[in-house]
Amino acid sequence: MQYGAGANDSVPVADPLLSDASLVTAARGGDMRAFERLYRTHSGKVMGLCLRMTRRRDVAEDCVQQTFIRAWRNLQAFEGRSAFGTWLHRIAVNEVLSHGRNHGTRSESNEDAIESAIAEPGEGAKELDAGEVMDLERALTTLPEGARHVVVLQAVYGYSHEECADMLGIAVGTCKAQLHRGRKLLRERMGLAAEANDE
Amino acid sequence: MSDQSKKPGDPLSQMLAALPKDVQPERDLWQGIQAEIGKTPIVTDSAPVVHFSSSRWFQMAAGVLLVLATSLTTFVITRNSMEKDAAVQIAQQQQPVPAATAPLNAMPVSFGTEALGVDYMKARSELDQRFEARMKTLPPSTRAKLERNLADLRHAANEISATLAENPSDPLLQDLLMSTYQRELQLLSDVGEMPVSHPVRTDL
Numbered sequence: 001m002q003y004g005a006g007a008n009d010s011v012p013v014a015d016p017l018l019s020d021a022s023l024v025t026a027a028r029g030g031d032m033r034a035f036e037r038l039y040r041t042h043s044g045k046v047m048g049l050c051l052r053m054t055r056r057r058d059v060a061e062d063c064v065q066q067t068f069i070r071a072w073r074n075l076q077a078f079e080g081r082s083a084f085g086t087w088l089h090r091i092a093v094n095e096v097l098s099h100g101r102n103h104g105t106r107s108e109s110n111e112d113a114i115e116s117a118i119a120e121p122g123e124g125a126k127e128l129d130a131g132e133v134m135d136l137e138r139a140l141t142t143l144p145e146g147a148r149h150v151v152v153l154q155a156v157y158g159y160s161h162e163e164c165a166d167m168l169g170i171a172v173g174t175c176k177a178q179l180h181r182g183r184k185l186l187r188e189r190m191g192l193a194a195e196a197n198d199e
Numbered sequence: 200m201s202d203q204s205k206k207p208g209d210p211l212s213q214m215l216a217a218l219p220k221d222v223q224p225e226r227d228l229w230q231g232i233q234a235e236i237g238k239t240p241i242v243t244d245s246a247p248v249v250h251f252s253s254s255r256w257f258q259m260a261a262g263v264l265l266v267l268a269t270s271l272t273t274f275v276i277t278r279n280s281m282e283k284d285a286a287v288q289i290a291q292q293q294q295p296v297p298a299a300t301a302p303l304n305a306m307p308v309s310f311g312t313e314a315l316g317v318d319y320m321k322a323r324s325e326l327d328q329r330f331e332a333r334m335k336t337l338p339p340s341t342r343a344k345l346e347r348n349l350a351d352l353r354h355a356a357n358e359i360s361a362t363l364a365e366n367p368s369d370p371l372l373q374d375l376l377m378s379t380y381q382r383e384l385q386l387l388s389d390v391g392e393m394p395v396s397h398p399v400r401t402d403l
Contacts, residue, residue, distance in 0.1 A: 018362050025355035026375045029382045032233065033371050039229055044221030051222050065228045065235075072236040080351075136214055155215035183211060192211055 020084040028075045035075075039068055042085055045157075046092045052152045053096045055141050059103075063095040070095070089157070093149075093167045100145075139189040147182035150175055155183070326384065329391030345390060352383045 018037070026034035046067055050060035070091050071078075078087055140148060153164045154175075165175040187194055330349075334342050356379040363372040 019358060021351070022355035022358045025351050026359070026379060029378050031375060031378055032236065034375060035236070036229060036233070037371075039232065043228065044223050047224050048220050048222035057225065061224050061226065061228060064224060065231050068228070068232045069235045072232075073239060132214065133218065136218065151215070155212060156218050157220065158216070186215075187211060190211070 021080065024075065024078060024080070024084055027072070028078075035068075035072055038084065042088050043068070045085060046088055049089055049152065049157060050092055050096055052137075052140060052156065053093070053149055054099070055148075059099060063092060063099060066095045067092040086163075089159075090167055093153070097168070135190060136186075139186050142189060143182050143185055146170075146174075147178045147185065150178040151182035151186070154179055323384065323387075326387040326391060330387040333390050333393055345386070349383065349386055352379055352386065355379050356383065 020038065020041070023034045023038050027038060043064060047060060047064050050063040050067075051057060054060045054063065067088060071088055074091075078084070140151065143151060149168055150164055153159045153167060154161070159167070161172050161175050161179075165172045168175070170178075184194070186192075334345065337345070356376065359372055359376045359379060363369065363376055366372060
């Protein structure tokens with residue numbers, strides 16, 4: 001395993017025996033290498049979330065970077081009530097929303113970036129073939145921003161209505177409506193039969 | 200997280216849930232993160248609680264304990280490593296000598312505080328007693344927070360120690376273990392030295 005500056009060529013693999021809690025405890029004491037392990041463990045998921053929310057790889061990477069910088073600065077505020085990954089996702093969503101407010105939401109998406117990013121399906125995509133994954137990712141990028149954010153957080157990353165509403169700073173009712181809208185649009189664009197609940 | 204958005208049997212829900220969650224960044228973002236966080240270190244929770252002259256004894260005691268702990272851990276790690284090497288060499292040179300190798304193989308490998316020696320444990324115990332005595336005088340909310348922080352540190356130390364036993368040559372784990380012990384001692388020392396009338400910091 002390599003750490004620190006020498007980690008460019010060989011990305012250190014997170015030690016499965018060390019829990020996030022222990023690494024957070026060490027990082028809170030100022031240990032940057034413990035924090036790097038947390039980064040190596042969680043950066044993929046945070047990147048996936050940011051990329052789907054922003055639809056642009058460059059913006060998503062900036063958001064990931066800012067997420068971990070902010071997380072480091074606020075480690076003392078992390079009380080362990082939620083999983084560390086969930087806490088990171090909250091920061092990441094804030095970064096994405098903040099970026100949208102400061103730079104405006106650009107209409108053009110970088111679909112190629114998303115498609116190439118998921119060209120090698122992960123463990124969760126074993127049941128889907130690459131074509132289905134790409135079609136679905138492409139359909140996701142065409143959703144209106146509000147609906148896309150909710151669909152990504154809830155349907156892809158599994159957050160509840162309440163968690164999603166809290167992260168996005170919207171009402172639970174709005175969240176439910178956006179999910180309904182997003183699912184309906186996705187069905188249309190994927191050519192799937194409408195579900196009774198979506199009508 | 201919950202499954203509220205998932206509808207069992209719904210193909211769209213299944214497809215969305217099956218999408219890959221991890222997407223690796225194209226470039227290594229860690230370099231930029233490291234450069235940025237290096238400029239603005241976090242405020243660590245091992246910061247001293249109060250500054251007054253009588254705290255010097257505790258600071259010195261914590262310092263001595265840390266040096267002792269560092270030396271002993273290095274010694275234990277080095278000794279274990281050397282004994283393992285010796286065992287391997289003996290096994291290679293004298294294949295049919297099960298009696299000589301068995302005790303070495305059966306020797307438990309531990310990197311916990313017990314491995315740091317009696318003197319260290321005694322001194323740590325004294326700090327612990329002062330800590331406990333001072334804790335009794337603190338408000339319940341402060342006490343709960345300090346107890347939780349101490350429990351976190353001890354849990355982390357145990358976990359790192361167990362992992363280190365599996366990977367004794369990992370320098371990161373060695374450093375992590377030492378810094379965790381250091382912070383535990385600092386916490387015990389900081390709380391033990393707090394004057395009764397002094398306002399209490401709760402962000403330890």
